[in-house]
Amino acid sequence: MTDQVSASESAVNNIQVDTGDDWQRLSPIAIVYFTIRNILTTFQGLIYVIPALAVTFNVFDNLNSPEAYIGISAIILLTAGSGIVSFIMYKFRVHNQHVEIHSGVFQRRYTNLPLWRIQNVKIELPFYYRPFGYALVVLDTAGSGKEEAKIVAVPLAYAHALRKRVLIEKAQQNESVTANALTSPDGDKTLITGEQDEEKEEILNTRSVGDIIIHGITNNRVWIILGAAAPFYDDVFGFVSEWLAEKGLQLNQLVDEQAIAWWQFSLYAFVVLMMVMAALALLSVGGALFTFYGYTLSRADDRYIRRSGLLNKLEVSMRASRIQMITAKQDWLDKILKRVNLYFEQNTTASQQVQELMSPNKLIVPSVTENEAIELSQEVMPGCNLHAQTYQTISKRFILHWLSVAWTVPFLLAITVGVVSEHMDVVVLAFSIFSGVALLLTLRWWRWGIAFDRRYIYVRRGRVGVDYLCFEPYKVQQVMVKQSVFMKRRKLATLKVVLASGAVTVPFLPESYVYRLADSILIEVESTRRSWM
Numbered sequence: 001m002t003d004q005v006s007a008s009e010s011a012v013n014n015i016q017v018d019t020g021d022d023w024q025r026l027s028p029i030a031i032v033y034f035t036i037r038n039i040l041t042t043f044q045g046l047i048y049v050i051p052a053l054a055v056t057f058n059v060f061d062n063l064n065s066p067e068a069y070i071g072i073s074a075i076i077l078l079t080a081g082s083g084i085v086s087f088i089m090y091k092f093r094v095h096n097q098h099v100e101i102h103s104g105v106f107q108r109r110y111t112n113l114p115l116w117r118i119q120n121v122k123i124e125l126p127f128y129y130r131p132f133g134y135a136l137v138v139l140d141t142a143g144s145g146k147e148e149a150k151i152v153a154v155p156l157a158y159a160h161a162l163r164k165r166v167l168i169e170k171a172q173q174n175e176s177v178t179a180n181a182l183t184s185p186d187g188d189k190t191l192i193t194g195e196q197d198e199e200k201e202e203i204l205n206t207r208s209v210g211d212i213i214i215h216g217i218t219n220n221r222v223w224i225i226l227g228a229a230a231p232f233y234d235d236v237f238g239f240v241s242e243w244l245a246e247k248g249l250q251l252n253q254l255v256d257e258q259a260i261a262w263w264q265f266s267l268y269a270f271v272v273l274m275m276v277m278a279a280l281a282l283l284s285v286g287g288a289l290f291t292f293y294g295y296t297l298s299r300a301d302d303r304y305i306r307r308s309g310l311l312n313k314l315e316v317s318m319r320a321s322r323i324q325m326i327t328a329k330q331d332w333l334d335k336i337l338k339r340v341n342l343y344f345e346q347n348t349t350a351s352q353q354v355q356e357l358m359s360p361n362k363l364i365v366p367s368v369t370e371n372e373a374i375e376l377s378q379e380v381m382p383g384c385n386l387h388a389q390t391y392q393t394i395s396k397r398f399i400l401h402w403l404s405v406a407w408t409v410p411f412l413l414a415i416t417v418g419v420v421s422e423h424m425d426v427v428v429l430a431f432s433i434f435s436g437v438a439l440l441l442t443l444r445w446w447r448w449g450i451a452f453d454r455r456y457i458y459v460r461r462g463r464v465g466v467d468y469l470c471f472e473p474y475k476v477q478q479v480m481v482k483q484s485v486f487m488k489r490r491k492l493a494t495l496k497v498v499l500a501s502g503a504v505t506v507p508f509l510p511e512s513y514v515y516r517l518a519d520s521i522l523i524e525v526e527s528t529r530r531s532w533m
Helices: 002-010 030-046 050-056 059-063 066-089 156-173 209-218 222-228 230-246 262-292 332-337 370-380 397-420 424-447 485-489 511-527
Strands: 091-095 098-103 109-114 118-125 134-141 149-155 201-206 296-300 303-308 313-319 325-330 339-345 362-369 449-452 457-461 466-471 478-482 492-499 502-510
Touching (some): 030 149, 149 156, 209 262, 209 339, 209 362, 325 332, 325 370, 362 370, 492 511
Antiparallel strands (some): 098 109, 118 134, 118 313, 134 149, 303 313, 325 339, 339 362, 449 457, 457 466
């Protein structure tokens, strides 16, 4: 990846970014991108219908029917045809410091994006682009509900030149560069020339294959897939039973006391469970390698650059001043292995459905050691020390509040039903659930706290795992103090601060502490004139 980027950077010299009055067409390779995108969009729409069909019909029988083959073929042909139409209808130009894009088939869309408003430039290299030297450029601005603009298929060298052009426009807005370094002698067209100083990148962190494997094991999210596949369980079980029956093994015979002892059956079940868990772990590790292979985090002047990906190479750039918050996350397995997932968060403009790696507003450094997490945190926010703080913990009334408000009535109702119907198993289950909830609330109370060292605000939270948050008070956009009638009687209050990266809430704090901290934050906001946009 580094060699490819270096080659593209050297090819950037003398590339003309401004396309003038003429609208530009994409390379025909963009047809592949549009086709894949339309197929995924169609699948996302059908995924809500599939569970209903799975419940109503026999999935495996219908998949082997001629009607199913005809329907699938028709969907594939339509999406492929729509990819060609999308390619034909797409055009763009970069003119007068604006990016303009016409796109869409049935719903035409015109995007006009000033270069100086662009906050992030993400360069993607899908595997089907890489042999041809093309890239996809995502231009993101603050305050939008989603990624503002995508230039779908341009030469890689042009993508890097456009990114440099955006950075220069931002520098002009901040009055940090001179206009003489930006324009050609005729003053008509903007050029990126070899006379401009090249940025020097410093690699801050890399992830080895072993680190990525650890990340895949400790951040296994395959249970989401299992939950989505719930409607198919009956069909899968039936299919497995039929397959075993063909091999001469009947499942109902296994549980017959005369056929096999209970301890043998338990051993078989345990072995099968371990095999399933191993398969899921391998799937998670494969996903981690697919997304994080070749990971590097580097710094060039005031920007952090993340590059990673096995097939689809991704490059995301983020200005250091725009980082709103550092988040260090440790699940229970991360704590055992002393690993941390570190996030540098900018804002929440990207859709919540966007994966963390794909998001242009969040940089993730996966499964670093605790010492590496401290070093990287202090690189981004000098003096930040997440673990060396004396946290103000929340009140124990947090536990009593949620137990009484949300769980006492259902618990008493379940106990009553169990006693009246003489079903002691219901009573035992109710006690078990109530005890589990009480334990989780206790762990959450124990973790939750806040600290302020006059430079940064720190928040600690979690249950079994623990998350640490750090942000600068002058970047806070809104401060809210909330009190219910019962909290006011106990001199407690909830503090909520809103940043561009999202809201942070800490409940059931001492009232005096909340007001002192709120006043300190407001003083920082009013007295600090530094710009972080």
